[in-house]
Amino acid sequence: MKLIIAFQLLSKIHCFDFAKMPGKRARRKLTKKHQRKRRRQKQAKERDKLEEEAENQRLLQPEYQKWLQKQQEMEEFQRLAEERERQDAEESWLQREAIVQRQFQIDEAKRRQEQEEVERLQREQAKERAEREEIQRKQREEEIRRSAKAAAEFDAMMESMNEYLNNPRLENPPSHLLRVMETHPEERPCEFFSRTNFCRYGHACTFNHRRPMLARIILIRHFFNHSMLQGRQPHTEYSSGEEHLELTEQDLRSDYDEFFNDAVEEVEKFGTIVNFRTVRNTLEHLRGHVFVEYTNERSALRAFTNLQGRYYASKRLNVEFSNLKTWRGAVCGT
Numbered sequence: 001m002k003l004i005i006a007f008q009l010l011s012k013i014h015c016f017d018f019a020k021m022p023g024k025r026a027r028r029k030l031t032k033k034h035q036r037k038r039r040r041q042k043q044a045k046e047r048d049k050l051e052e053e054a055e056n057q058r059l060l061q062p063e064y065q066k067w068l069q070k071q072q073e074m075e076e077f078q079r080l081a082e083e084r085e086r087q088d089a090e091e092s093w094l095q096r097e098a099i100v101q102r103q104f105q106i107d108e109a110k111r112r113q114e115q116e117e118v119e120r121l122q123r124e125q126a127k128e129r130a131e132r133e134e135i136q137r138k139q140r141e142e143e144i145r146r147s148a149k150a151a152a153e154f155d156a157m158m159e160s161m162n163e164y165l166n167n168p169r170l171e172n173p174p175s176h177l178l179r180v181m182e183t184h185p186e187e188r189p190c191e192f193f194s195r196t197n198f199c200r201y202g203h204a205c206t207f208n209h210r211r212p213m214l215a216r217i218i219l220i221r222h223f224f225n226h227s228m229l230q231g232r233q234p235h236t237e238y239s240s241g242e243e244h245l246e247l248t249e250q251d252l253r254s255d256y257d258e259f260f261n262d263a264v265e266e267v268e269k270f271g272t273i274v275n276f277r278t279v280r281n282t283l284e285h286l287r288g289h290v291f292v293e294y295t296n297e298r299s300a301l302r303a304f305t306n307l308q309g310r311y312y313a314s315k316r317l318n319v320e321f322s323n324l325k326t327w328r329g330a331v332c333g334t
């Protein structure tokens with residue numbers, strides 16, 4: 001390609017020269033140029049011929065032949081050495097390449113394994129989270145369902161109680177209102193609770209506390225409050241000793257009478273009472289409990305709904321139904 005371009009360039013210059021230099025002078029110059037060229041070619045041919053002859057002459061000499069052979073052998077040796085070197089280089093390159101490839105595969109496998117492990121853990125976590133959320137969702141649903149059920153039951157019970165309260169034609173309370181609520185139905189009854197309707201362990205007690213939903217007896221906790229009942233506790237004996245040293249049994253009696261008259265007047269508003277008993281016990285959890293027994297459940301229910309939450313001697317009344325079997329157990333000390 002280069003050659004062709006060079007040729008074209010030359011012809012252009014040639015033409016140009018020809019046009020610029022007219023006449024004999026140009027032709028002569030060209031002729032001379034051709035002559036010089038031919039001369040040179042001829043000289044070269046002769047030189048080549050001479051060299052060829054000289055070479056042929058040399059070839060006839062055994063030393064030259066030997067020297068040539070040696071040259072060829074050396075060249076061959078050199079060629080082989082280079083070839084070996086090239087092969088060695090190629091082999092070592094291949095080895096390095098194989099090592100690199102192998103290392104790459106190992107790294108790749110390790111990376112893949114790590115990635116899989118990460119994905120597995122993520123899947124596990126997502127699964128656990130979903131399970132946890134599902135459990136929580138079910139718990140929430142169950143809670144809502146339970147509280148809705150409890151609210152409905154409570155409403156039904158209140159309605160039923162109201163109906164019983166306001167309908168004198170119903171002589172006896174509906175049987176579902178005479179149910180007994182139990183804290184641990186599978187356990188044996190708590191002896192203390194059965195006897196006094198109270199247990200110092202409260203909700204934490206492992207025995208069964210049986211409490212009526214409705215009964216003829218109501219229990220008003222800590223209704224009667226008197227410093228002589230409080231003062232007998234050993235650890236307060238000295239601190240408040242002076243105050244109740246002045247008080248006598250007679251004082252307690254008269255204060256109680258006053259309370260009794262007040263309270264009976266109040267509780268009689270709701271129906272005829274059969275019994276009014278106060279626990280004269282200095283134990284903190286029994287002190288001043290009052291049991292009021294009515295002739296029927298309707299009166300007790302009326303008292304319950306009217307007294308619950310009301311204030312007496314700046315204390316809020318806490319009323320519940322009671323199923324005491326005997327007074328002796330609960331009101332020992334009266």
Ligand SMILES: [Zn+2]
Pocket residue numbers: 190191192193199200201202205206207209
């Ligand atoms: Zn108990």
